[in-house]
Amino acid sequence: MNEDPPSSQSTSTRPTEKSWLDKVLNAFTAEPKSRQELLEIIKEAAENKVVDAEELEIIQGALDVADQQVREILVPRSQMVVVNINAQPSELLPLVIESGHSRFPVVGESTDDIRGVLLAKDLLPLILNGTDNFALDNVIRPATIIPESKRLNVLLREFRENRYHMALVIDEYGGISGLVTIEDILEEIVGEIEDETDEDTDDAFIRKVGENDYIIKALTPIEDFNEYFESGFNEDEFDTIGGILMRAFGHLPQRNEVADIDGYQFRVLYADNRQIHLVRLSTPS
Template structure:
């Protein structure tokens, strides 16, 4: 899943946010709307579903999409961490702002003054395009384009935040810690994906097969590729410890090695000499990896010996 703001998010990178309803329109009286129908569909959660059958020690948090997740999960369960947030300063120039949107592929970005702990609002790509794109001129002022952003504590239930997003017509919220600093970010797409699963759009790459070989000794693989098949394909045994025997997928092996979800672009070295480069990931899962055998890794060019003057 890509965060709607991050793409991302599993990075990773990353997916774009659903097109929002025009802020100038108001729903007709008595019309519940899509999110109203979601919220009205709540049923009391079944205590028996809190743990997996036959595993009384399993985590209480649900692993599958469903309406009950909006009641069971809190904001900090789905928010991307602060270090993953892409935001822009209030004094950024128009060309630099366009470059950030182009490179990151997001539909909106938080704007801060000084540091991220002093947020000023949101800049929407469509506002920038309508005011300064399509040949439009005029003096650029980011401050005039800002829209409000929501703030939420980490402990807020997801259904409460979803209701607030619907009421205020703002689809992004910053997570604020007890000291008033920014701790993370969550979008309306993150909330909806807890109900219906990952949302793929035209910007997301199609997964296709489990792997493809880029060149001899180098593969791009899905994190869900079965580890047995990966080992057979590359000809290297990757299970080297007792804990590895419980791992079924390539992504699970990498997660076990470093104890966290790696960031996009991060390179993890395996004790066999194989390298795993994270091609795509979001804050909650690895999506794709580049697997490189030891004798096919790029080598740095030799440096010329120093000469005496």
């Protein structure tokens, strides 16, 4: 009597569908057809607790950066803190202390007349040597000028290779449109980075970061939002801003998706596969 070999029995009972682990391994042994396909594999790994939500967001942020240009994240010209080339220490030091920045564009007759970049640490010798014979020309560093269209992943590589942390951005006409720092790019990947110079607001849910720009937690109560911005969002249907945003999107949004509600623009900074966590708000001018 003939019997099938054991190998045939094991083959007949083997599942036909690939497990999530097979898919992950295949992603690294065969080139994924698209970036979205790779992301879906990594998301499935997150659902199976192979990577956590924070790691998933970092991976997704790194992939998103490759599709973004400098113009999407730059600090606008109107919000730049600049130093005039003819400024004296008595003018420089209060500005440096008040702003809390470590680098400043140095300009001549106008903001378009970029002379270089001042590092706050280069003013430290004034403590020992005094202000006599001080000239800003002697301490400024060369400025790096880039176009608005430069991709963020390319700029991040240049930041690392050339060991500089700030670049001035020009528009298509050659005028200064803003600036970008290495921290701005890293925040696109890992989320908002706070340090000891960042100001705490009385309301932990809302933090002002520009003239009309704010970082808002999705759990911000609508009542608090309305009071802070003197807005009129309905408080009957939802308790938090996240609820209003979910209705506006109609789905669980991904990073960088934008919703315009009553003149307020909300851009998602951080969301996982369950809820929105953090958004950037641009208010009406």
